[in-house]
Amino acid sequence: MTDNSTIIKLTAAEIAARIASGELTAVEVTEAHLARIDAVDEKVHAFLHVDREGALAQARAVDEKRARGEKLGPLAGVPLALKDIFTTKGVPTTVGSKMLEGWIPPYDATLVKNLKAADVVILGKTNMDEFAMGSSTENSAYGPTGNPWDLTRIPGGSGGGSSAAIASYEAPLAIGTDTGGSIRQPAAVTGTVGVKPTYGAVSRYGMVAFSSSLDQGGPCARTVLDAALLHEAIAGHDPLDSTSIDAPVPPVVEAARNGSVAGMRIGVVKQFRGEGYQAGVVQRFDESVELLKSLGAEVVEVDCPTFDLALSAYYLIAPSECSSNLARFDGLRYGLRAGDDGTRSAEDVTALTREAGFGDEVKRRIILGTYALSSGYYDAWFGSAQKVRTLITREFEKAFEQVDVLVSPTTPTTAFPIGERADDPMAMYLADLCTIPTNLAGNAAMSLPCGLAPEDGLPVGLQIIAPALKDDRLYKVGAAVEAAFVEKWGHPLLEEAPSL
Amino acid sequence: MPGITREEVAHLARLARLELKSEELDHFAGQLDDIIGAVARVSEVADQDVPPTSHPLPLTNVMRADEVRPSLTPDQALSGAPAQEQQRFKVPQILGED
Numbered sequence: 001m002t003d004n005s006t007i008i009k010l011t012a013a014e015i016a017a018r019i020a021s022g023e024l025t026a027v028e029v030t031e032a033h034l035a036r037i038d039a040v041d042e043k044v045h046a047f048l049h050v051d052r053e054g055a056l057a058q059a060r061a062v063d064e065k066r067a068r069g070e071k072l073g074p075l076a077g078v079p080l081a082l083k084d085i086f087t088t089k090g091v092p093t094t095v096g097s098k099m100l101e102g103w104i105p106p107y108d109a110t111l112v113k114n115l116k117a118a119d120v121v122i123l124g125k126t127n128m129d130e131f132a133m134g135s136s137t138e139n140s141a142y143g144p145t146g147n148p149w150d151l152t153r154i155p156g157g158s159g160g161g162s163s164a165a166i167a168s169y170e171a172p173l174a175i176g177t178d179t180g181g182s183i184r185q186p187a188a189v190t191g192t193v194g195v196k197p198t199y200g201a202v203s204r205y206g207m208v209a210f211s212s213s214l215d216q217g218g219p220c221a222r223t224v225l226d227a228a229l230l231h232e233a234i235a236g237h238d239p240l241d242s243t244s245i246d247a248p249v250p251p252v253v254e255a256a257r258n259g260s261v262a263g264m265r266i267g268v269v270k271q272f273r274g275e276g277y278q279a280g281v282v283q284r285f286d287e288s289v290e291l292l293k294s295l296g297a298e299v300v301e302v303d304c305p306t307f308d309l310a311l312s313a314y315y316l317i318a319p320s321e322c323s324s325n326l327a328r329f330d331g332l333r334y335g336l337r338a339g340d341d342g343t344r345s346a347e348d349v350t351a352l353t354r355e356a357g358f359g360d361e362v363k364r365r366i367i368l369g370t371y372a373l374s375s376g377y378y379d380a381w382f383g384s385a386q387k388v389r390t391l392i393t394r395e396f397e398k399a400f401e402q403v404d405v406l407v408s409p410t411t412p413t414t415a416f417p418i419g420e421r422a423d424d425p426m427a428m429y430l431a432d433l434c435t436i437p438t439n440l441a442g443n444a445a446m447s448l449p450c451g452l453a454p455e456d457g458l459p460v461g462l463q464i465i466a467p468a469l470k471d472d473r474l475y476k477v478g479a480a481v482e483a484a485f486v487e488k489w490g491h492p493l494l495e496e497a498p499s500l
Numbered sequence: 501m502p503g504i505t506r507e508e509v510a511h512l513a514r515l516a517r518l519e520l521k522s523e524e525l526d527h528f529a530g531q532l533d534d535i536i537g538a539v540a541r542v543s544e545v546a547d548q549d550v551p552p553t554s555h556p557l558p559l560t561n562v563m564r565a566d567e568v569r570p571s572l573t574p575d576q577a578l579s580g581a582p583a584q585e586q587q588r589f590k591v592p593q594i595l596g597e598d
Binding site for chain 2: 239245306313316330333336344346350363371381387390441
């Protein structure tokens, strides 16, 4: 018998191994995590909905499967926290918005089906910025999530709930989505690992669309190997998604088990430093570069001048696609309906419903997107942003002719206090400065912890960027860096987080 | 580049079927003006002979065979509807009286 405080500290790989060997049952593991949620989530607020009965039923099914001697999935019995942007049959899905409060989808997203096929136990749905628009989880209609390192600070956004859940040991694994950095940025500020796979690697079917050419689901975990195991469980071609890649999933688990940077060429992007970067973030990043050299990598500087325009291009493209995607929330077929008193037209009811159901950030982006796409401005704004996108993609291609991967800080600063940037959208948008170019080009990237900033004692993230379809390189480099850091610190970084 | 006025925000809100309150119009006009000012640098590439990228992948339409397959039942499809009648979505009036 292993006690609950030990169980919740286990990695996903350890949990799966212990369940497979019979040392633990899936029900014991699930109950331990549900007890942890009961104990700490009132303070953290990582979850919007805990599916206690559903999780225990899934866990019992895993235990019965094992008892019958059936083959178990690679993550059998491992609990997972799911960003509330994926539809879950019979379980509420709100996307952090009042617009879908109380909505119970009649179908599962493909990613959810894949998780169930891997025998993962889904504990519940995690808090997020409304419709994944934000960099702090303060835009959730259900209140903010706290950062487990300091509950008065943001846990990153938009997937702050998912990263906070794994950082506070409420779940060993979580799922996020990354449109401009919403997996990597929360990972960086909570001291966890987050991966944005190559665009199209993980199905978008059943994932509520924000900006369709940028949105990408991916794994959140406490270790690089755990992220790889989850990556392999959710990736793959889906005929229900026309943006899904029909190609084999790269061998990410094998790469995570054989971490190495010896003989690799690694590029440092000249544009990812300078004004706006916190001194402690730059210091930890510079140390990471020295570490890569000591592990046998050759490090060179690469120049990507158009990256300076990436944030601008993103804040035209993402709102444009959002204004189009969110047109479906019209109060007619599902979700909220407001102002339908029998005298108003459908058009008026739609406008009143959208006023009542959407929060400020969503409204701001709908207006901005409508502007960027409107007649007379289309070429100047949306068209130019799409040209920037071409130039950024070319610069990545040129860089990857010289190097195997690129590295940078994941975020320019550590977690900022809740409320600090609430009234200043441009200051908020800067949090995604280093992550956005990858979304525009569609390639793969990872964030993993590289230490604490000396000035505030908060986690700093190291970003690794790989070419499209070369996601395994992230895991090879990430595993080597992680092993070296854990050896240097004597323990995983997360163990330094103040107890909740 | 032009700034964005309160009247323009009101016009855009109408286009976007969004009934904004008066104070929201003032609030957003100021913020959107700041944002547009900050992102205006994309216009630096406007006259360059660069093809636009709309999507990181070449997209092809996905077709399936035209055959009857299981799907949601009417009750499932209507399960999230704000209002329903006789197994149909019930919506406010679409056409005016005139």
